[in-house]
Amino acid sequence: MSRMGAEALTVPPAPSSPKAAPEGAAGAIDVSAKRIRREHLGQLLKSWSFRIGGAVLLFWIVCAIFGQAISPYGPLDQNLLLVNAGPSGAHWFGTDSLGRDVLSRVIVGSRDILVIAPIATLLGTALGAAVGLVQGYFGGVVDNLVGRVVEAVLALPVIIVAFLFVVAAGPSTSTLIIVIGVVFALLISRTVRTAVLQERELDYVAAARLRDESSVHIMFVEILPNVLGPIVVEFTVRLGYAIFTVATLSFLGFGVQPPTPDWGADIAANSGYLAAGYWWETLFPALAIASLVVAVNLVSDSIEAVVNQ
Amino acid sequence: MARYVVKRLALALLTLFLLSIIIFFAGQILPGNPGRAILGPFAAQSAVRALDHQLGLDRPLVVQYWSWIWDALHGNLGTSYEYRAPVSSFLVPALGRSLKLAVVAFVIVVPLGILGGVVAALKRGKMIDRVITVTGLSLSTVPEFVSGIVLIVLLAIVTKVLPVTADAPPGSSFPTQLRYLILPAIPLVFILFGYIARMARAGTIEALDSDYARTAVLKGLPRRVVIWRHILRNSLLPTITVIATQTGYLIGGLVVVEDLFNYPGLGRLIFTAATDKDFPMLEAGVLVIGVVYLAATLIADIVYTVLNPRIRLGGSDQ
Numbered sequence: 001m002s003r004m005g006a007e008a009l010t011v012p013p014a015p016s017s018p019k020a021a022p023e024g025a026a027g028a029i030d031v032s033a034k035r036i037r038r039e040h041l042g043q044l045l046k047s048w049s050f051r052i053g054g055a056v057l058l059f060w061i062v063c064a065i066f067g068q069a070i071s072p073y074g075p076l077d078q079n080l081l082l083v084n085a086g087p088s089g090a091h092w093f094g095t096d097s098l099g100r101d102v103l104s105r106v107i108v109g110s111r112d113i114l115v116i117a118p119i120a121t122l123l124g125t126a127l128g129a130a131v132g133l134v135q136g137y138f139g140g141v142v143d144n145l146v147g148r149v150v151e152a153v154l155a156l157p158v159i160i161v162a163f164l165f166v167v168a169a170g171p172s173t174s175t176l177i178i179v180i181g182v183v184f185a186l187l188i189s190r191t192v193r194t195a196v197l198q199e200r201e202l203d204y205v206a207a208a209r210l211r212d213e214s215s216v217h218i219m220f221v222e223i224l225p226n227v228l229g230p231i232v233v234e235f236t237v238r239l240g241y242a243i244f245t246v247a248t249l250s251f252l253g254f255g256v257q258p259p260t261p262d263w264g265a266d267i268a269a270n271s272g273y274l275a276a277g278y279w280w281e282t283l284f285p286a287l288a289i290a291s292l293v294v295a296v297n298l299v300s301d302s303i304e305a306v307v308n309q
Numbered sequence: 310m311a312r313y314v315v316k317r318l319a320l321a322l323l324t325l326f327l328l329s330i331i332i333f334f335a336g337q338i339l340p341g342n343p344g345r346a347i348l349g350p351f352a353a354q355s356a357v358r359a360l361d362h363q364l365g366l367d368r369p370l371v372v373q374y375w376s377w378i379w380d381a382l383h384g385n386l387g388t389s390y391e392y393r394a395p396v397s398s399f400l401v402p403a404l405g406r407s408l409k410l411a412v413v414a415f416v417i418v419v420p421l422g423i424l425g426g427v428v429a430a431l432k433r434g435k436m437i438d439r440v441i442t443v444t445g446l447s448l449s450t451v452p453e454f455v456s457g458i459v460l461i462v463l464l465a466i467v468t469k470v471l472p473v474t475a476d477a478p479p480g481s482s483f484p485t486q487l488r489y490l491i492l493p494a495i496p497l498v499f500i501l502f503g504y505i506a507r508m509a510r511a512g513t514i515e516a517l518d519s520d521y522a523r524t525a526v527l528k529g530l531p532r533r534v535v536i537w538r539h540i541l542r543n544s545l546l547p548t549i550t551v552i553a554t555q556t557g558y559l560i561g562g563l564v565v566v567e568d569l570f571n572y573p574g575l576g577r578l579i580f581t582a583a584t585d586k587d588f589p590m591l592e593a594g595v596l597v598i599g600v601v602y603l604a605a606t607l608i609a610d611i612v613y614t615v616l617n618p619r620i621r622l623g624g625s626d627q
Binding site for chain 1: 461583591
């Protein structure tokens with residue numbers, strides 16, 4: 001399924017897109033949820049992509065938690081006698097244009113991205129699920145109106161929408177979280193809406209209506225648990241894309257501000273030295289981002305495979 | 310068929326109208342007063358007010374929106390605050406340069422992606438299928454500037470196969486210009502390859518499993534003929550849509566790639582306009598992106614309909 005949003009955000013109405021098929025109905029057959037969950041976990045642990053991705057992800061989480069405690073130098077410590085020095089025994093990843101240890105900055109730089117991306121994705125999933133539930137459940141005018149606005153905003157690339165918002169609000173951690181959360185909510189609402197449309201026709205919803213339950217109750221207590229499958233998949237898939245987006249916004253200068261170590265910002269700050277041959281200052285943060293996004297996607301892909309089978 | 314096209318066109322125009330409203334009012338939320346931004350922090354308040362009046366910024370928002378959209382429909386996209394010149398005189402050349410880069414990326418990725426997807430489908434479950442799928446998946450998740458950096462290090466610095474910048478020296482021949490555009494195009498190719506290959510693979514597998522493919526095989530047609538005449542035709546339909554819808558993504562990717570390679574295209578123009586708070590430039594640039602995207606999806610939908618008799622004759626559009 002869509003790994004990056006760019007595809008999902010542009011689903012045209014006409015073609016029979018196979019990926020739009022909702023998995024919602026699967027959740028309706030509830031044979032002891034606990035047992036299913038345990039089986040899922042067992043299958044996950046057996047999959048190689050989950051093991052490798054999980055190991056890399058765990059490594060970066062450890063770096064993010066311990067940061068300075070495990071980095072060889074302080075990420076802001078400058079050694080002006082050793083500027084733009086290549087990788088050596090003392091500085092494995094070399095030093096940057098201000099004489100700071102690149103390895104230490106890579107280790108500590110994992111923190112912000114690993115805080116911002118998951119929180120933003122969580123916010124986006126919660127908001128998107130709520131909007132999708134309302135759209136799918138009420139249908140009609142509400143659905144059309146919200147759908148049109150979502151369509152219009154998503155006619156722009158996610159990165160551009162995000163950076164316009166950040167320019168308006170000024171770059172800060174909370175802005176990044178809110179902006180990415182809101183944009184992702186638009187993407188996620190579509191998937192949830194499709195799933196809810198299927199659920200809405202089922203007997204248990206009709207029964208709840210006959211019991212005179214409130215709309216809020218039907219949406220969040222009756223329907224929500226049955227569309228959790230696609231929502232979980234959305235969360236894990238979007239998490240990889242959130243890391244992509246946070247890194248890109250930082251690179252463009254709309255994220256974490258210097259001198260705080262940050263992979264994207266460090267690459268932007270040092271890419272000018274590439275032509276001079278000082279490749280280690282940008283290559284190592286770049287490899288860090290690459291390893292993190294690929295790891296997250298390996299994990300989300302194996303989760304998706306298990307949930308959807 | 311005609312009704313379908315008209316309906317799609319009307320829908321696209323409605324979306325564009327909504328988008329223009331969103332862009333315009335988003336521009337109003339951006340902090341900073343344009344008159345103040347142009348005249349600088351030391352200008353007298355009365356001068357700022359006079360300039361705001363001259364720019365028409367003291368009129369009601371609805372009136373401002375209407376005159377903006379009316380001028381835009383007549384080809385006048387406004388005057389840049391930063392350069393004091395018509396926005397279109399910057400927008401058009403930038404759009405041309407971005408288009409050049411995008412075309413190079415598409416020319417590389419479309420055949421490659423389709424080939425990869427079809428090969429993966431024909432060798433379903435084999436090693437090569439796994440390799441193509443996992444590679445495509447991994448490449449499509451890595452941000453463009455990350456793969457761009459790795460490529461610069463490998464191709465421009467270590468091996469010196471390609472130039473580091475994207476913009477060829479003025480007056481260069483076409484092949485030279487092309488050579489300069491290959492390196493910046495590869496990060497875009499990386500991202501798109503996975504999508505196109507995945508769609509082509511899914512489409513081919515669906516076609517391979519279909520009754521008509523089995524009939525063709527049982528009829529005694531050689532495998533090669535079945536693949537070319539029966540399978541590819543059907544499997545490539547969804548791929549067309551993906552290619553069109555990826556135009557939207559591509560423009561987002563251009564912002565990043567153009568920034569990294571210092572290439573003065575549309576992405577860089579919008580980026581600079583946003584950081585300079587040059588609203589007319591920003592609004593026009595974003596509107597152009599929306600138009601390009603909606604046009605691309607509309608064309609894709611129509612092409613899809615023309616090629617697919619099931620929709621052409623059935624008339625379902627949802």
